Amino acid sequence: MPKLLIKSVLIFLSLLVVVTANIPLCFAQLGSVDFTYTYNVPDKEITDGDIISSSAEKGFFRSDFAYDSHAFGVVQLSPLIVYKGVDSTGTPIARTGTATVNVTTLNGPIIPGDFVTTSEIAGKGQKAVVSGNVIGVALTGLGLADGTEFDYQRKSTTNQQNPSQKFRTGKVTVALRMEYAEITSARTALRLLDSFNAALFTNVQNPDQFVKIFRYITAIIIVLISFAIGFFTFSRAIPKGIEAIGRNPLAQKTIIFSIVLNIAFTVITAVAGIAAAIMILKF
Numbered sequence: 001m002p003k004l005l006i007k008s009v010l011i012f013l014s015l016l017v018v019v020t021a022n023i024p025l026c027f028a029q030l031g032s033v034d035f036t037y038t039y040n041v042p043d044k045e046i047t048d049g050d051i052i053s054s055s056a057e058k059g060f061f062r063s064d065f066a067y068d069s070h071a072f073g074v075v076q077l078s079p080l081i082v083y084k085g086v087d088s089t090g091t092p093i094a095r096t097g098t099a100t101v102n103v104t105t106l107n108g109p110i111i112p113g114d115f116v117t118t119s120e121i122a123g124k125g126q127k128a129v130v131s132g133n134v135i136g137v138a139l140t141g142l143g144l145a146d147g148t149e150f151d152y153q154r155k156s157t158t159n160q161q162n163p164s165q166k167f168r169t170g171k172v173t174v175a176l177r178m179e180y181a182e183i184t185s186a187r188t189a190l191r192l193l194d195s196f197n198a199a200l201f202t203n204v205q206n207p208d209q210f211v212k213i214f215r216y217i218t219a220i221i222i223v224l225i226s227f228a229i230g231f232f233t234f235s236r237a238i239p240k241g242i243e244a245i246g247r248n249p250l251a252q253k254t255i256i257f258s259i260v261l262n263i264a265f266t267v268i269t270a271v272a273g274i275a276a277a278i279m280i281l282k283f
Contacts, residue, residue, distance in 0.1 A: 002013035020065030036079040038090030048077040049171055051135060052093055060093075062123035067132030071118050071178055074099040076133065088247065098175050101125050101135070103142055105168045106154070115181045116174050120155050121168045131183045136176040146170050219277035226273020230266040 020043045041052060041060040053063040054072040063071055073093035103110055103125040110116065115128035116138050128134050147170025 006026045014196075016097060031240050036076050036092040036094045039088070041075075041091040041093075045121065046075055046091065047102065048075055050075045051101065051118050051125055052091075054119070058156070060091075063118035064120060064122040066119055067128070067130075067134075068118040071133060071135050072172070073178075074101050074176065075123075076100070094176060095140050095178070096176055098139065098173055099136075101174045103127075103172050104140075104152075105142060105144060106152075106242065109141065109143045109168075110138050110172055111143075112138055114138045114141075115183065116172070121152070125172075125174075128181060128183060131181065133179070134181045135178055136174040139173040139175055142168060142170045142172050144168060215280050219280045222280070223273045224275045226269050226276075230269035237259050 021057055039052075039060055043060075043062055046052070046062060051068075051074055052059050052060050052072050053064045053068050053070040055070050060072065073095040076092050076094045079092050079094065101116060102123060103116060104119060104121060104163075105126070106119050107127040107129045110127045114137070115134040116125045116136055117128040117132060117134045119126040125135065127138075137208070145168075149166055149168055151164045151199040152167055154165070
């Protein structure tokens with residue numbers, strides 16, 4: 001009996017060791033266990049790997065401008081695990097974990113470790129070359145000889161003699177991380193202009209945000225103008241009035257009154273500018 005018990009224990013321990021040793025292999029074969037949820041995307045032209053953005057006005061749609069701050073996730077039509085809504089409809093969109101993303105070489109080839117962001121081609125990603133919003137980090141690459149070649153004319157292209165260029169499109173695996181990324185690469189004036197244009201187009205696509213920015217800019221301009229008028233029109237007369245007192249002591253009261261009046265006009269002009277700026281921001 002003791003021998004049978006010992007054999008049973010040994011067999012159990014052996015099986016436990018075998019199962020435990022194979023667990024990492026099983027997970028390696030599965031890859032990463034990524035969860036996706038289904039969302040209602042009206043666009044019928046979406047494909048697996050497209051980048052999706054969201055806004056209160058347009059709902060869910062394919063991202064179509066660079067460094068989109070409203071990037072929401074990536075379409076994954078065959079996810080490992082998907083949580084469906086009550087009516088079991090909708091498009092699976094991954095927001096965490098890893099995802100296969102449709103990308104292009106608009107900003108050059110993508111190598112593992114590059115940040116990936118949205119682009120002006122609907123649903124397609126690209127390499128992030130300036131600081132801005134990204135969707136994650138590339139785990140695989142897309143070189144200049146990979147994927148499929150296509151002709152495309154950039155929206156900002158003005159050279160009519162060469163209106164289109166050849167680029168590559170394909171899929172890369174991306175570790176999803178929707179965030180703002182600080183890119184430390186050298187920034188040329190052209191890249192900075194592209195970044196500014198991307199931010200501007202982002203705000204144009206979101207009317208509420210654009211109106212807010214326009215109000216802030218207008219308020220700042222009004223305040224600066226009011227201070228400039230107060231300084232150049234009224235404040236500059238104050239030092240001259242003080243000098244005049246020394247040259248003409250008999251007119252001291254009149255000169256002091258003039259100085260006080262100029263100070264009052266300066267303050268009133270500045271307060272009026274601030275009040276106008278507050279009214280613009282409030283309404």
